[in-house]
Amino acid sequence: xxxxxxxxxxxxxxGHARETPLLSSPFIDHLAGRRVLIKAExxxxxxxxxxxxxxxxxxxxxxxxxxxxxxxxxxGNHAQGVALAATQHGVPSVIIMPADAPRLKIENTRALxxxxxxxxxxxxxxxxxxxxxxxxxxxxxxxxxxxPEVIAGQGTTGLEIAVQARALxxxxxxxxxxxxxxxxxxxxxxxxxxxxxxxxARPAEPEGFDDTARSLASGTIQRNAAMTGSxxxxxxxxxxxxxxxxxxxxxxxxxxxxxxxxxxxxxxQAFLRLKIVLEPGGAVALAAALNRRDQIGGDAVIVVxxxxxxxxxxxxxxxxxLAQ
Amino acid sequence: xxxxxxxxxxxxxxGHARETPLLSSPFIDHLAGRRVLIKAExxxxxxxxxxxxxxxxxxxxxxxxxxxxxxxxxxGNHAQGVALAATQHGVPSVIIMPADAPRLKIENTRALxxxxxxxxxxxxxxxxxxxxxxxxxxxxxxxxxxxPEVIAGQGTTGLEIAVQARALxxxxxxxxxxxxxxxxxxxxxxxxxxxxxxxxARPAEPEGFDDTARSLASGTIQRNAAMTGSxxxxxxxxxxxxxxxxxxxxxxxxxxxxxxxxxxxxxxQAFLRLKIVLEPGGAVALAAALNRRDQIGGDAVIVVxxxxxxxxxxxxxxxxxLAQ
Numbered sequence: 164x165x166x167x168x169x170x171x172x173x174x175x176x177x178g179h180a181r182e183t184p185l186l187s188s189p190f191i192d193h194l195a196g197r198r199v200l201i202k203a204e205x206x207x208x209x210x211x212x213x214x215x216x217x218x219x220x221x222x223x224x225x226x227x228x229x230x231x232x233x234x235x236x237x238x239g240n241h242a243q244g245v246a247l248a249a250t251q252h253g254v255p256s257v258i259i260m261p262a263d264a265p266r267l268k269i270e271n272t273r274a275l276x277x278x279x280x281x282x283x284x285x286x287x288x289x290x291x292x293x294x295x296x297x298x299x300x301x302x303x304x305x306x307x308x309x310x311p312e313v314i315a316g317q318g319t320t321g322l323e324i325a326v327q328a329r330a331l332x333x334x335x336x337x338x339x340x341x342x343x344x345x346x347x348x349x350x351x352x353x354x355x356x357x358x359x360x361x362x363x364a365r366p367a368e369p370e371g372f373d374d375t376a377r378s379l380a381s382g383t384i385q386r387n388a389a390m391t392g393s394x395x396x397x398x399x400x401x402x403x404x405x406x407x408x409x410x411x412x413x414x415x416x417x418x419x420x421x422x423x424x425x426x427x428x429x430x431x432q433a434f435l436r437l438k439i440v441l442e443p444g445g446a447v448a449l450a451a452a453l454n455r456r457d458q459i460g461g462d463a464v465i466v467v468x469x470x471x472x473x474x475x476x477x478x479x480x481x482x483x484x485l486a487q
Numbered sequence: 488x489x490x491x492x493x494x495x496x497x498x499x500x501x502g503h504a505r506e507t508p509l510l511s512s513p514f515i516d517h518l519a520g521r522r523v524l525i526k527a528e529x530x531x532x533x534x535x536x537x538x539x540x541x542x543x544x545x546x547x548x549x550x551x552x553x554x555x556x557x558x559x560x561x562x563g564n565h566a567q568g569v570a571l572a573a574t575q576h577g578v579p580s581v582i583i584m585p586a587d588a589p590r591l592k593i594e595n596t597r598a599l600x601x602x603x604x605x606x607x608x609x610x611x612x613x614x615x616x617x618x619x620x621x622x623x624x625x626x627x628x629x630x631x632x633x634x635p636e637v638i639a640g641q642g643t644t645g646l647e648i649a650v651q652a653r654a655l656x657x658x659x660x661x662x663x664x665x666x667x668x669x670x671x672x673x674x675x676x677x678x679x680x681x682x683x684x685x686x687x688a689r690p691a692e693p694e695g696f697d698d699t700a701r702s703l704a705s706g707t708i709q710r711n712a713a714m715t716g717s718x719x720x721x722x723x724x725x726x727x728x729x730x731x732x733x734x735x736x737x738x739x740x741x742x743x744x745x746x747x748x749x750x751x752x753x754x755x756q757a758f759l760r761l762k763i764v765l766e767p768g769g770a771v772a773l774a775a776a777l778n779r780r781d782q783i784g785g786d787a788v789i790v791v792x793x794x795x796x797x798x799x800x801x802x803x804x805x806x807x808x809l810a811q
Contacts, residue, residue, distance in 0.1 A: 184508055184530060189571075190598065205762040206508060206527075247513075274514065434802075438529040438764040438795035471762035475806040478758075482799040 164311050164406060166357040169318035169350065172219040176319055179251065180215050181207055183320075185327040185465075188436040191449075196456045198463040200333060201449065202324055203439050205471030209243040209275070211397070211445065212320055212347055212469050213307075217244030219316025220305045221252055229254050231301035234293055238264035239397055240470050241307040242272045250276030257302060259293050265474065308346030309404030317347040321354025321364075324465060328362065333463045335361040337416060339448040341469040342366030342375050343398035345407030351467065352414035362465065365416040367451040369395040369423060369444075375403045375411065376418025384408050394423045394477065397444030397470055419451035419458060426450045430481035433468065443477065445470035488635050488730060490681040493642035493674060496543040500643055503575065504539050505531055507644075509651040509789075512760040515773075520780045522787040524657060525773065526648055527763050529795030533567040533599070535721070535769065536644055536671055536793050537631075541568030543640025544629045545576055553578050555625035558617055562588035563721055564794050565631040566596045574600030581626060583617050589798065632670030633728030641671040645678025645688075648789060652686060657787045659685040661740060663772040665793040666690030666699050667722035669731030675791070676738035686789065689740040691775040693719040693747060693768075699727045699735065700742025708732050718747045718801065721768030721794055743775035743782060750774045754805035757792065767801065769794035 186201045204212040221233055232255035235245040242258045249256035258272050262281040273279050280296065282289050297304060306313065324338060338355060340348040345366065352364035366375045372393050377385040386402040393399050403411065421429075426443045429450035433441045441449070448466045452459065473481075510525045528536040545557055556579035559569040566582045573580035582596050586605040597603050604620065606613050621628055630637065648662060662679060664672040669690065676688035690699045696717050701709040710726040717723050727735065745753075750767040753774035757765045765773070772790045776783065797805075 181508065181510075184505065186505075186530060190595075193598075203530075206510060210760075210762050271514075274517075434764055434799075436534075438534050440758055440762040440764060475758075475809055478806065479803060482802065485799055 164314055164353070164410065166353055168311060168315040169322060169354050172312065172315035173319045173322055175222040176215060176218055176316065179218055180319065182323055183207055185324070185331065186437050186439065190436045191432060194432065195452045195464065197461065199452050200328060200331060200463065200465045201437060202320065202465065202467045204320060204467060204469045205439050205441055205445055209240065209247050210470060210472045211240035211244065212317055213240040213244035214247060215319055216313035216316035216346060217241065217305065218248040220310060220312040221245065221248040223312040224303060228303055232256060233305050234259065234297050234302040235305045235307070236289055236293060237307060238268055240472055242268070242277070243275055245305050246272050246275035246277035257296055259289050267474065308344030309406045311406065314346050314350045314406065318350025318354045320347065320467065321351035322358060324351065325355060325359035325362065328359065328465060333465065334359065336461050336463045336465050337459050338362050338364045338465040338467065339367050339419060339451050340364055340467045341398050341445055341448045342368050344400040345375055345403040345411050347467065347469060348415065349407040349410035352410055356414055363416050364414060365419055366411065367419045367421065367448040368398065369393045369426065369447055370420055372399050373418060373420045374400070376420055378403050378408060379412060379415060379418050382412070395426055395444035395447055397442055398447065419455050421447050421450040421454060425454045427481040428484045429453055430478070431485045434482060435485065439468060440471040440473065441468055442470050442473035488638060488677070488734065490677055492635060492639040493646060493678050496636065496639035497643045497646055499546040500539060500542055500640065503542055504643065506647055507531055509648070509655065510761050510763070514760045515756060518756065519776050519788065521785065523776050524652060524655060524787065524789045525761060526644065526789065526791045528644060528791060528793045529763050529765055529769055533564065533571050534794060534796045535564040535568065536641055537564040537568035538571060539643050540637035540640035540670060541565065541629065542572040544634060544636040545569065545572040547636040548627060552627055556580060557629050558583065558621050558626040559629045559631070560613055560617060561631060562592055564796055566601070567599055569629050570596050570599035570601035581620055583613050591798065632668030633730045635730065638670050638674045638730065642674025642678045644671065644791065645675035646682060648675065649679060649683035649686065652683065652789060657789065658683065660785050660787045660789050661783050662686050662688045662789040662791065663691050663743060663775050664688055664791045665722050665769055665772045666692050668724040669699055669727040669735055671791065671793060672739065673731040673734035676734055680738055687740050688738060689743055690735065691743045691745065691772040692722065693717045693750065693771055694744055696723050697742060697744045698724070700744055702727050702732055703736060703739060703742050706736070719750055719768035719771055721766055722771065743779050745771050745774040745778060749778045751805040752808045753777055754802070755809045758806060759809065763792060764795040764797065765792050766794050766797035
């Protein structure tokens with residue numbers, strides 16, 4: 164895993180991934196106590212950065228392998244990213260989802276061209292189902308984060324940040340990244356190391372699911388006690404990956420941890436001041452910039468707003484915080 | 488009023504106005520029955536395209552004139568655009584607003600550096616108040632649309648559309664623009680005439696406030712019967728301007744008219760599929776693309792999503808359309 168892979172991914176993504184804008188607002192700056200630049204990855208195709216990794220992985224496959232199709236386990240953003248990338252390459256994709264996943268996510272993934280296979284969480288083994296399908300059809304598994312070409316794709320976000328931040332005169336800053344398994348965080352960290360060494364990646368996580376923060380603090384991979392119980396479902400993973408953790412350990416500053424309520428309030432500020440739609444898991448980095456100012460140094464901070472796939476009930480709860 | 492003024496405005500706006508992205512979604516394409524490219528001007532500074540015209544006008548003033556300050560009549564997006572532009576130039580701004588304007592808009596305009604002067608709509612004459620202040624302090628009035636340097640600033644949106652659409656392979660299309668007094672529409676029309684002659688501007692308006700559509704149809708400036716009664720308040724004006732109308736008459740295709748309900752549903756689609764926040768008046772162009780497909784020609788349509796300054800109650804009403 165190295166910067167050349169990220170640069171190669173950027174070449175493959177050219178004309179496909181969107182170069183998302185780096186937004187700002189004087190009102191956000193005021194709340195955060197420093198200049199804040201927000202990388203709006205919610206505006207990426209399929210509504211999250213996951214399209215970058217999905218496209219990178221699918222495009223990196225040898226033609227004959229790719230032609231047989233790809234498979235992914237996901238009920239969320241990774242599913243949509245892989246589905247769209249496969250469709251754009253004209254190859255089949257199979258997405259394994261729990262039968263109780265939100266109907267809209269199932270429909271969206273199908274509409275993007277995937278074959279969605281549902282399984283019963285209580286009685287069926289998704290890995291066995293996936294392995295059998297992959298074997299029978301010769302499908303290639305696209306893992307959500309612990310996969311070099313996925314990390315390379317997510318890292319292209321960091322290449323863009325390096326250029327955009329420099330154009331705005333920001334060369335020394337923390338770059339706060341919403342962190343699940345660490346694919347986005349480690350990819351960005353590698354890109355910044357090469358292209359903007361004054362910028363340092365820092366993972367942001369929800370309370371109770373701060374496996375990466377604890378792993379960085381202890382120096383060994385730590386796991387979360389639970390896999391449910393946060394509204395930030397998009398970034399809840401068991402632990403950082405075996406590929407992503409060593410990169411984060413070498414390059415990232417300490418993890419930042421925010422509450423669900425802080426994530427909701429950050430979503431509301433993004434609505435009010437930036438005019439972008441964020442999901443809870445996509446808002447934790449902004450929440451950290453707004454609420455953990457003592458744990459962040461420097462005159463400016465860069466925030467990756469990583470996704471916007473949120474249902475209207477949750478969004479209503481976020482906007483309701485403005486009326487308080 | 489000519490393309491050279493727009494190009495000069497673009498030079499002055501460089502490094503200040505944001506180059507907003509041209510977004511898309513396969514789901515929006517499906518609903519519209521053709522490819523749709525959405526120019527997300529809600530992501531502009533102050534949440535609407537009005538910053539472009541405000542900055543253009545303030546920056547075009549001679550130094551000694553600008554130093555005395557500027558004045559504007561507005562309770563909305565124009566106020567915020569002028570206020571921020573003046574503050575960025577280090578000069579004072581006075582914004583005249585009705586005393587019953589939403590508190591948040593008053594606070595925002597003040598926070599952007601303006602002196603807000605409130606008047607009573609029932610008993611006071613805002614023009615007399617403004618004229619007296621302008622006279623006493625030597626302030627320059629920045630009109631909201633019928634002013635060459637304002638039109639030039641709004642026209643920079645069209646320069647960007649020309650480049651961005653070409654990069655996506657779109658050279659023949661209607662460009663649907665949310666239209667109030669016609670500053671944005673006429674500026675874009677002039678820019679497209681010079682830079683992308685296969686793209687044609689078309690104004691979009693709310694039902695009952697379709698003064699521009701009727702003016703274009705009749706060949707003479709028509710007025711609206713009322714000034715209130717649409718949720719699309721940002722684009723309700725008495726009539727197209729004396730500068731803007733002849734430009735629109737020469738260059739624009741027929742006007743498109745949508746209902747308030749269609750504007751709300753377009754806001755909801757922008758939330759769901761594009762992850763941008765639109766206000767009703769900023770969503771009428773998207774609403775026209777989604778609901779007036781028989782009145783639009785070609786394989787692709789470009790939509791200007793002009794603003795996102797909406798309160799949470801109205802936004803809740805828009806999202807509620809998704810649950811129907």
